Amino acid sequence: MRLLGAGLVILATGSMGLLGVSALRGRVKVLEALIVSLQLMESEICTRMATMREVLDMLSREAPASVRGLYRRASGGLAALGRCSFYTIWRMAVEKSRELRLRPGEIETLTSLGLSLGRYDVNEQAEAIGRTRKRLEAALRQAETERDRDWKLHAFFGLASGIFAVIILL
């Protein structure tokens, strides 16, 4: 019975460690997906001159799955145009997309993109999207470093804390 308990404790703490590893990997994936979706957005706006509704609808279907929610919310929010500005709709969509687990600086970067989207000519918008992408790419590099550096740490601490708890309890 004691052995079973010890196994369960180690399993639980080990899972927590693995969750930490998965969060690190997930963050990298989300940032990669955001960057890809911004590239798609730029092509649609600058090459095809698509309207924001078309762009957002397309991204909510065809962007990488992890970021579709953001574009779905923004697209749905367009019904409120007239009551509020596009910037407000975009900002609310970013703020509600908690599943992205973005850090405050990244949220600010993405939110401020809404000040340019659909408001200026294609060159200005391309510049704004490019700026946003660069910042997210910097965040991605940092996230990759954190993932490569910390995943072993998370896994080790998960298992080690379980073993430590078992030793104390036994």
Next chain:
Amino acid sequence: MTDMDMQVARYDTAVLLLPNVLRERARELTYRDRAVAEELRLRMGRPLSVLLPRGEMELGRENVTRRELELLVELATGASVHASQREIQNGYISCRGGCRVGLCGSVYLSEGRMAGYSVYSSAAIRIAREKRGVADGLLPELWREGRFHSTLIIAPPGGGKTTLLREIVRKLATSDPSRPGLRVALCDERGEIAALWEGRPQLDVGERTDILDACPKPKAVLTVLRSMNPQVIALDEITDPEDVAAVERARNCGVALLATVHAADVEDLTARPLYRDMLCGNVFENIVTIRLKNGRREYQVRDGRNGA
């Protein structure tokens, strides 16, 4: 749905372009006035107003703000200024429902050309109007010996040329028991005839009409000739020698033409060398002139061959 209901529906569509507070004001108008309203006008620092046949009338007392004008542009473009950039550079935005928003304000230039507006100061929402049936009495004269004959519509600005052109296009492109609908290629450079919005015509131009909008007329005529195998090519306002050359080229390809031109009458037109040559070239077999008589429009058809 009666004609009046349809006009009111068009007014209600135009009202949707207004920011919320102004929308409520615009909806306070009586049903009868909504049916005849021609424009909604917004001027910064002045109340919203509506243009009726009897004149302009203010709606409410609240002054239009800069933010409301910006919201109007966001609504009119679907928050996509870039998609309407070419139109904005020409001072207007075509919208859903066939409405058109005219803009004024401080413009900014790029490479010596108007690139857009830094501040909007006023806007006019023109409400689209269709007049079904205006070509009913005219069509038998244009359609003889089992085919449609090339037709030029002549009238001064505001004379109803575009409305008549649209109605003839609609009738030609729609089958009726006496004849099949024709394939009509509509070169709608300024988007006033079909008011294409997201690929759909907002005004009825018939079942078999293919629309090419926002394309300069000479290029548009060649494009539809090559790609759409039209039986009739329709275009609004022949103004340049390039337009005339394109029309003559299309005529030589055996396609019937339907076009409009600004002129008081045939004599006024033949006084201008550009059009005189076109008329002498027998490009158009019919010439329709529009005259306003006792507040009603009258249409007169005459033979357009041999220099009219």
